[in-house]
Amino acid sequence: MEKYQIAIVGGGAAGLFAAAFAVKSFKEKSLSSPSGLTLPHIILLEKEERCGRKINITGKGCCNITNTRMWDEFSPHIHPQANFLKSAFFGMSTSDTINFFESIGLPLTVERGQRVYPKSMRAADVTKALIDYISGGLVKIQTSCIVEKIEKSPDGFSISTNRGNVKSDKVIITTGGLSYPATGSTGDGYKFAKSLGHSVEKCFPSLTALIPKNYFKDLKTEENFCAASERTFSQIGKSLNGLELKNVSAQLMVNGNVIQEEFGDVDFTDGGIEGPIIFRVSRKGVENIINGQKVQLILDLKPALSLQQINARIEREMKSLSSVVYGRYQASNNINSSNPSTLRYLLRKMLPMQMIKPFIGMNKDLSVKNLAEHLKYLEFDIVSYIGYDRCVVTSGGVSLKEVSHKTMESRLVKGLFFAGEVLNLDGDTGGYNLQTAFSTGALAMQNCLL
Numbered sequence: 001m002e003k004y005q006i007a008i009v010g011g012g013a014a015g016l017f018a019a020a021f022a023v024k025s026f027k028e029k030s031l032s033s034p035s036g037l038t039l040p041h042i043i044l045l046e047k048e049e050r051c052g053r054k055i056n057i058t059g060k061g062c063c064n065i066t067n068t069r070m071w072d073e074f075s076p077h078i079h080p081q082a083n084f085l086k087s088a089f090f091g092m093s094t095s096d097t098i099n100f101f102e103s104i105g106l107p108l109t110v111e112r113g114q115r116v117y118p119k120s121m122r123a124a125d126v127t128k129a130l131i132d133y134i135s136g137g138l139v140k141i142q143t144s145c146i147v148e149k150i151e152k153s154p155d156g157f158s159i160s161t162n163r164g165n166v167k168s169d170k171v172i173i174t175t176g177g178l179s180y181p182a183t184g185s186t187g188d189g190y191k192f193a194k195s196l197g198h199s200v201e202k203c204f205p206s207l208t209a210l211i212p213k214n215y216f217k218d219l220k221t222e223e224n225f226c227a228a229s230e231r232t233f234s235q236i237g238k239s240l241n242g243l244e245l246k247n248v249s250a251q252l253m254v255n256g257n258v259i260q261e262e263f264g265d266v267d268f269t270d271g272g273i274e275g276p277i278i279f280r281v282s283r284k285g286v287e288n289i290i291n292g293q294k295v296q297l298i299l300d301l302k303p304a305l306s307l308q309q310i311n312a313r314i315e316r317e318m319k320s321l322s323s324v325v326y327g328r329y330q331a332s333n334n335i336n337s338s339n340p341s342t343l344r345y346l347l348r349k350m351l352p353m354q355m356i357k358p359f360i361g362m363n364k365d366l367s368v369k370n371l372a373e374h375l376k377y378l379e380f381d382i383v384s385y386i387g388y389d390r391c392v393v394t395s396g397g398v399s400l401k402e403v404s405h406k407t408m409e410s411r412l413v414k415g416l417f418f419a420g421e422v423l424n425l426d427g428d429t430g431g432y433n434l435q436t437a438f439s440t441g442a443l444a445m446q447n448c449l450l
């Protein structure tokens with residue numbers, strides 16, 4: 001049986017970064033005291049044929065690697081308990097991450113919203129930079145190696161894999177969550193954690209599309225979430241699919257109370273309603289659907305204008321319509337607020353073309369009189385959400401109560417560490433999740449090396 005000092009289970013963002021941190025520490029130490037330094041024996045065990053499959057699909061293939069925010073601005077985007085991340089963040093902050101990647105030959109660029117990407121805009125370059133850095137003998141990478149069991153033994157850990165058994169003094173579990181299982185993240189870490197005595201907080205999909213009532217036909221929602229095979233568009237879903245709304249506001253309502261409000265862009269897709277601001281409200285939305293609460297989404301399509309301002313605009317449009325039509329037809333036309341063609345004319349002025357038909361379909365009582373109200377209050381009853389097959393991140397995971405925030409070591413099993421999405425920590429979109437994986441991976445390795 002091969003024996004190592006440290007075994008990293010899972011070669012995703014957290015596992016690769018933990019390995020890179022070990023290499024970095026070793027290189028720095030060997031510069032300051034080259035003689036007598038022994039190389040720790042480290043192995044990284046990855047289930048897939050290649051490491052970092054999920055990194056390769058991040059940020060729509062561009063990888064939003066981190067952002068430039070410091071703790072005060074970063075922490076509100078971490079859930080459910082940002083303080084758990086504080087020590088890890090201060091050990092490996094957003095600027096440390098940027099410096100690290102640039103130092104290993106990956107130039108970065110800062111884009112809109114303080115988001116940091118590789119200059120090449122290729123996520124695969126991030127994975128390659130990490131693998132190149134840790135290759136070369138310092139860390140043994142064993143791919144196509146499925147860890148099946150991790151057991152505590154008197155002298156460390158015994159790890160059973162499909163390719164034989166490995167012994168190690170310390171183990172870092174970096175197996176990720178449950179989202180996009182095709183990348184290798186199938187929740188195995190929760191099973192390992194439980195078998196070693198840890199509790200796992202209930203998991204649910206987050207940063208995901210919300211599904212309104214009547215968007216799909218015959219939606220089966222007993223399981224709460226909705227698999228791709230169960231989704232057939234209704235008339236309204238079909239007409240909304242593909243629509244992108246810019247600069248709108250979204251309110252998440254639970255049992256009639258507004259619990260979150262976001263401003264930005266919304267997309268209607270083959271998964272339901274998504275886009276940056278819907279992802280942001282999806283965590284609370286999904287959690288409340290699971291808990292059986294009534295969840296609604298209210299879109300304000302004209303958040304920059306008050307009701308009075310919209311009504312004033314409607315009046316102006318009506319007047320210009322009258323003058324145009326009077327000019328052309330010499331008063332033969334019926335320009336009044338009860339004429340349906342007047343309403344359609346106004347909708348064309350106020351909404352994107354694709355939105356008009358579904359907007360009329362969703363607001364049966366729509367008239368010129370109440371148009372402003374409907375533009376500011378477009379209501380969707382949310383009945384379901386897209387599950388792990390397509391959500392960005394898993395909420396829930398290894399309970400933070402049983403892991404030390406100062407070291408990432410288990411409080412229950414000495415020598416056992418956790419990092420990344422397997423923990424009950426998740427972030428908003430914007431580079432928060434990868435930064436969390438990097439910070440916790442680095443801190444776990446730092447303490448393994450002691």
Ligand SMILES: Cc1cc2nc3c(=O)[nH]c(=O)nc-3n(C[C@H](O)[C@H](O)[C@H](O)COP(=O)(O)OP(=O)(O)OC[C@H]3O[C@@H](n4cnc5c(N)ncnc54)[C@H](O)[C@@H]3O)c2cc1C
Nearest residue numbers: 010012013014047058059064147176184420421431433434
């Ligand atoms: C489509 C998409 C886009 C995203 N975009 C961004 C983004 O732009 N910015 C951002 O910050 N975050 C993004 N995220 C989230 C981010 O990718 C994850 O939070 C992050 O990768 C988690 O890192 P991790 O190392 O904990 O887990 P993962 O990256 O999921 O890695 C876990 C690894 O463990 C391996 N593994 C699992 N079980 C075993 C086992 N039994 N034996 C051996 N190996 C095992 C898996 O194969 C996998 O390689 C995105 C996620 C998705 C799905």
